[in-house]
Amino acid sequence: MKNKEVTTLNMFRYVFSSVLKNRLLLIVNILALMLISAFQFVMPQFTQYIIDKVIPKSDFHLLFRAVALLLIAAIILGLLNYFSTYYMGVMSQNAITTLRNELYKHIINQDTYFFESSKTGDLMVRLTSDINNLQSLISPNMLSMIGNMFTFVGVLIFIVFVNWQMALAVSLTFPLMFIIYRVFRTRIRTSFMNARTAQSKMSNQMQNTLTQIDLIKGYTAEETEQNRFSRYANENRDYTINATWNQAVFSPLIDFVNYLGTGIILSLGAYFVIKKQLTVGQLVAYISYVALLQSPIQSFTRLLNQLQQSLVSYGRIIDVRSVKATIVDAPQAVLFPEFHDKIKFEHVNFTYPAKSNNEHNLVAVQDVSFEIPHGQTIALVGHSGAGKSTIVKLMDRLYDVNSGIISFDGVPIDQISLNSLRQNIAIVSQDVDLVDGTIRDNIEYGTANATDEQINHVAKLADITNFVSPLPDGFETQVGERGMRLSGGQKQRIAIARALLKNAPIIILDEATSALDNESEKAIQHAMDNLIEDRTSLVIAHRLSTVHNANTILAMDHGEIVERGTHEELIDKNGYYRQLYDAQFD
Structure with a gap:
């Protein structure tokens, strides 16, 4: 079912809510865009002036002065474009980083059930690719649409003033553009939505492959997994090609309508020049102004691809944002009691x-x-x-x-x-979770500002010292992703040391030794005894001994x-x- 909140207006509201946190930068950028529009409007006037005034007089002094002013205006326009592009980029990066951080915070604070029912690869795509797609909404190209709108309004008023008949004639092409846009908008959006879904499936497949590679190789399932990935990749390719086909048809149609507008202006303009109702300079300037008039529409159609991809990504982000955690603090939540x-x-x-x-x-x-x-x-x-x-x-x-x-x-x-x-509460479970870092990083995880003395103390209690000391880098030894460089017993000792450093009054051992052999279990039992000593403990055991x-x-x-x-x-x-x-x- 389509989410009613996923509209273009709501998408822009969501994205620009972060932009508005730095309103000064936004205002400066808008002012720069207005100045750019003003200079773009002035440039055709130089062409008209040279054709209608300078050439008939054969005045080289006047020609050089006009060209010099044209170059000065071009330099100023270039500086404004540089300033606008750079600071729009700064604003865009700040805004998109804010959105990504907010989404990450929202996800990480969800309930356990959310993660049990969500696919890791899909969440990664939403945090990376989907957020990146929204960045196009605050890119220099997209924000230049603001300047183009100013140009559109100003130029439309001007060409009506110069010759209302030609203005009316070229305006008849605008509804045609709108119809073409309406027809292709839904098609392109649907194709990108399907492509994004297939991309999430690919990401999930890659995630599963990388985390279960031993299982895959042990059961010689490489071909099965390859075929599954290939199926998702082919889906993504087909949907993307379909979207590309629609774009390939859409863009030439829009270009044809623009050329149709230019043809109308040339025909009517030549007629009015012959009738002495328009000068050649005015006609040349008029054609330039019509190009400026068409520019916002052309820019918008070129950005249609980005807009539709952004709308799909926005819908996927809103799906996650709409999930509300149910396990939250009570309105008058209290601190944990002095447990006794x-x-x-x-x-x-x-x-x-x-x-x-x-x-x-x-x-x-x-x-x-x-x-x-x-x-x-x-x-x-x-x-x-x-x-x-x-x-x-x-x-x-x-x-x-x-x-x-x-x-x-x-x-x-x-x-x-x-x-x-x-x-x-400190929990040591059967499946030990280690971060990709050093042994020290994993021991002090969740306990800020632990001293070397504290680290050494809990390492001794957890019987870690005997396998850490011979290592060249000691506690600075890298454990590898998910602790793959360590044995099960070594990882379990690190988990016990981490719980000891936390120094929580309540300890939970959730089948902490069930994955170990008898010899490893006996070696770790002393560390576990140190952990639960003088603490309140809940022990879940598979081995009743x-x-x-x-x-x-x-x-x-x-x-x-x-x-x-x-x-x-x-x-x-x-x-x-x-x-x-x-x-x-x-």
């Missing part, structure tokens, strides 16, 4: 929303109630899909509960500011807590937990 009592889940229910009309809502957590007393460790165990990781997301308020209450020392989670809540020492173990199945107690109590109970335990150690 407990975390409490009371009859919590949560269902994942369907990602499409063909899917059903997924019930993840049902009537879950438990407490995590201050300083204690609570473990969650159960089969995959039991709802364990959902508890983590609810506790970090990546999602809001459908019903029930999560509270920290009695303060409901939705009354705590998001920033304050997440600063007081890691939760023996938890104060309480909660066994989950199909979103519900079906058993709770210590390891010994649950083993003696010989129920669901015992089945999980025996299945792992048989």
Whole structure:
């Protein structure tokens, strides 16, 4: 369905909202354009003067003076064009950077569900190519349309004054231009819209290929992926060619109408010259003025391609801008309390929303109630899909509960500011996220102004020193994209060091060792013990051997807590937990 907000007027309002933040520069540019229009209007007068006054008198002194004035006017016009082009470029870059930063901020502050239901490559295209397309709206060529409009109005009044019959005749070509524009506008816009969609598919395909290259090679799926990319590339080519075909037809039609206007002026002008109602100089100047009159229309038609691409990109940007985050701070949000009592889940229910009309809502957590007393460790165990990781997301308020209450020392989670809540919770998960930088960058990520002493201290607690010290660059060693230069155990230690440096009172370990072999797990266990020492911890474990020492173990199945107690109590109970335990150690 077409978004009713995606109109040319709204697009210009959106783009120029950033331009207006520097109104002085905009005003100076508009004044420069007005002066350029004035000088463009004056230039044909020199031609008329030389033909009608200088040549009949054979006055070389007058000729040199007229030519000198013409050159001076040309120099001034050139300087004005230079000034206008440069400062329009500055204004354009400032404005488009503002728009890109605003869109990036809007995207990064969206809810988790937004990113789970969006494609990374498509968002990248919107932040790069789509924003770049909007830049054409505040380019020197586009903004020169303002000057051209001044020229259009001034010249139209002037040629009516000189000869209204010729002005009326040439004006008859304008509706024809408008009709041609209306016919081709929709065709070109549709083609570019389809091409942009295909480009997003290509971007997503490239993203998936680069991030899953080991899987592709392991299953010899190179040809399959190549064929998929080729299909999207061919779609993009076909739609772009279709748009190019429409432009190829459109531009000559507009040129023909312009030549038709020139032909009308030459015919009528010659008639009036023969009738002594017009001088030759006036006719030559008149033709120049008609060219100036047609210039705004020609400029607009040349910019039709950019305008239609910009409108498509604007629609895609507005689609993202119209998405509003639902997980936001309450009007009177408070800071995280001085945590000393407990975390409490009371009859919590949560269902994942369907990602499409063909899917059903997924019930993840049902009537879950438990407490995590201050300083204690609570473990969650159960089969995959039991709802364990959902508890983590609810506790970090990546999602809001459908019903029930999560509270920290009695303060409901939705009354705590998001920033304050997440600063007081440190999460170490199975899939360690590392930034493309150094080991130090990754340890101090999210913790500003960490000292060398602090870095060394947490590195020692996380048992990082033994593999960092032999490295030539030490903590300045590059980890590679997604930490590809490090082993799983090394990445996990860095994640633990990062959590230690954050020094949050609440720790969540979300199957932090499930991807490691037994030897690596034992090596990291000491670092994990240091992490949860004297902290309130929630441990989600796939390997039940890691939760023996938890104060309480909660066994989950199909979103519900079906058993709770210590390891010994649950083993003696010989129920669901015992089945999980025996299945792992048989």
